[in-house]
Amino acid sequence: MLGIIAWILPAINLARYKDQNHNSWIIFSIMSISACAISLCLQIINTYNLIIIEDWAALLDTMGTLVTVSAILLIVTLILNSVTFIVYRDRTAK
Numbered sequence: 001m002l003g004i005i006a007w008i009l010p011a012i013n014l015a016r017y018k019d020q021n022h023n024s025w026i027i028f029s030i031m032s033i034s035a036c037a038i039s040l041c042l043q044i045i046n047t048y049n050l051i052i053i054e055d056w057a058a059l060l061d062t063m064g065t066l067v068t069v070s071a072i073l074l075i076v077t078l079i080l081n082s083v084t085f086i087v088y089r090d091r092t093a094k
Contacts, residue, residue: 002039003073006032010080017087025088029081036077040070 009032013025050059
């Protein structure tokens with residue numbers, strides 16, 4: 001859920017690009033990166049929990065997909081927020 005929020009917030013920023021008020025785009029970007037970070041942190045905590053309870057089968061079954069999905073979440077979040085920064089950089093300077 002947090003990963004979806006991390007992607008939706010920059011999309012909202014880009015959709016609101018034509019509006020006159022450009023003051024809140026940085027807040028949405030910070031919230032997006034924070035949602036991504038919290039999501040990844042919770043996943044690390046879950047993995048740690050699986051290690052503590054010694055559920056090696058669950059770790060072996062999920063680790064490959066977990067690494068891929070986490071990398072995709074991080075990369076897409078950074079790209080979306082970078083595009084938002086590039087788009088709004090010139091608008092807020094005017």
